[in-house]
Amino acid sequence: MATPSSNTGPKGALSHIRVLDLSRVLAGPWCTQNLADMGADVIKIEKPGEGDDTRHWGPPFFKDEDGNNTTEACYFASCNRNKRSVTVDMATPEGQTLIRELAQKSDVLVENFKTGGLKRYGLDYESLKALNPRLIYCSVTGFGQTGPYAPRAGYDLLVQAMSGLMSITGRADGEPGGGPMRVGVAVIDLFTGMYATTAILGAIEARHHTGRGQHIDMALLDVAMAVLANQGAGFLNAGNIPQRLGNTHPSVVPYQDFPTADGNMLLAIGNDGQFARFCEAAGIDWGSGDSFRTNSARVKHRDELIPRMCDITRQRTTAEWVTLLEDKAVPCGPINNIAEAYADPQVQSRNIRVEQDRFANAPDDLQVANRITTAASPLRLSDTPTTLRHAPPSLGQHTDQVLQAELGLTRAQIDGLRSRKVL
Incomplete structure (x- = not known):
């Protein structure tokens, strides 16, 4: 009409x-x-x-x-x-x-x-x-x-x-x-x-x-x-009442913010291949250990893995990590404010x-x-x-x-x- x-x-x-x-x-x-x-x-x-x-x-x-x-x-x-x-x-x-x-x-x-x-x-x-x-x-x-x-x-x-x-x-x-x-x-x-x-x-x-x-x-x-998506489904089917985890993920590790030499960055590693490529790029061999090799193992050993990763991520700046990982298909990026987001070249393009x-x-x-x-x-x-x-x-x-x-x-x-x- x-x-x-x-x-x-x-x-x-x-x-x-x-x-x-x-x-x-x-x-x-x-x-x-x-x-x-x-x-x-x-x-x-x-x-x-x-x-x-x-x-x-x-x-x-x-x-x-x-x-x-x-x-x-x-x-x-x-x-x-x-x-x-x-x-x-x-x-x-x-x-x-x-x-x-x-x-x-x-x-x-x-x-x-x-x-x-x-x-x-x-x-x-x-x-x-x-x-x-x-x-x-x-x-x-x-x-x-x-x-x-x-x-x-x-x-x-x-x-x-x-x-x-x-x-x-x-x-x-x-x-x-x-x-x-x-x-x-x-x-x-x-x-x-x-x-x-x-x-x-x-x-x-x-x-x-x-x-x-x-x-x-x-x-x-x-x-x-x-x-509520996966959080609701976890309650409906397994009886789990999820709790607050800050920027971490209840079912995927590592999937959160990490400190860098000049601030913070975000790593969203969603599968075992990405974690192995991160380890290789960072020059560490955690990807081959049973404690961290699979996502389920990383979730179980989250409290051990995350502090060790933080020690590693502090050794480079955010920009250096992004440059290091961007051609490795490892999701990594800065944590922008809104002004920085609008200045991002991808957003502008x-x-x-x-x-x-x-x-x-x-x-x-x-x-x-x-x-x-x-x-x-x-x-x-x-x-x-x-x-x-x-x-x-x-x-x-x-x-x-x-x-x-x-x-x-x-x-x-x-x-x-x-x-x-x-x-």
Whole structure:
């Protein structure tokens, strides 16, 4: 249902899809940005005067042309590229009508209100399904549409704690700095956004055969339990309750950080051949001993092996180790900060950093950034590559454009809605 992309290059894989985005913060917007990067026309509905919560989650803030802080938080840019921002107050009957009309012209709707929160506005799945049976409606909540916790609000940090993820993240209790630790980004929100993207693509494919949309129930807690992966499987099948091991791996040794002459490096030795090649390159013969020859033996004798390896790794700088091992197929690398990561030649060669101009039509008293940098989509499709069409928008940047082009409203009608504080 989307208007075809105006790009002169290849069309995005989803350039025929329109998405109505009623989500805020990270999980839902991460999903809709994925769809937008693949060409979908994403219309982001925001509350007039306030917008997405993350517009205010700063510092850090965008800077203007003079290098001064604006009022817009950088957080928002991470998950709202390629979208059109429309301000509508869904608490008003007229606002609800506008959203229903847009839903009738959309293929997908994504929302992350509390369970049942949109029913009072007539914007729940059953209400919109009656108007548009082909609509794929994705609800993202903390705990899902069913179960005793369904009414609760859920945030990434809370779910990291409840799922057990924090219990296996961080240093062990007996070590300095030991204790449960959250992951450095909102990883459950991000995983939920990715799973939601996958579910939506599956529903689109199913609709090709059935002609019908469907409701997708995405819960942060469900996702968190799923991505425990091998740690969860170890508990389910062997009864093991894993503990925090810092940067080490419960089942693979050596697979952690090591000290070097000028800092630290990361060794991720995943098999016996790699360990033997490391030993040969380092000029040691541990690879032939029974205590260290196999991974199972190395796990068993971890406490003996690791201190001996640390004595060896301290004898060279990080760069010297990387140079020594890079042609030996032994995974080794520096532990970068984010600035160093963006300066890495591999990152630069992959064009991860992308800049977009944004010509905002925001109120005169609102400082805005007109050039925004984001991390490129990692989705690399040869025939239908991801596209860059819209920079992360200013609040309500596309309101008039969308209401005129998609709903046929006149200038007088839009002015009237704005005067009544619907927009």
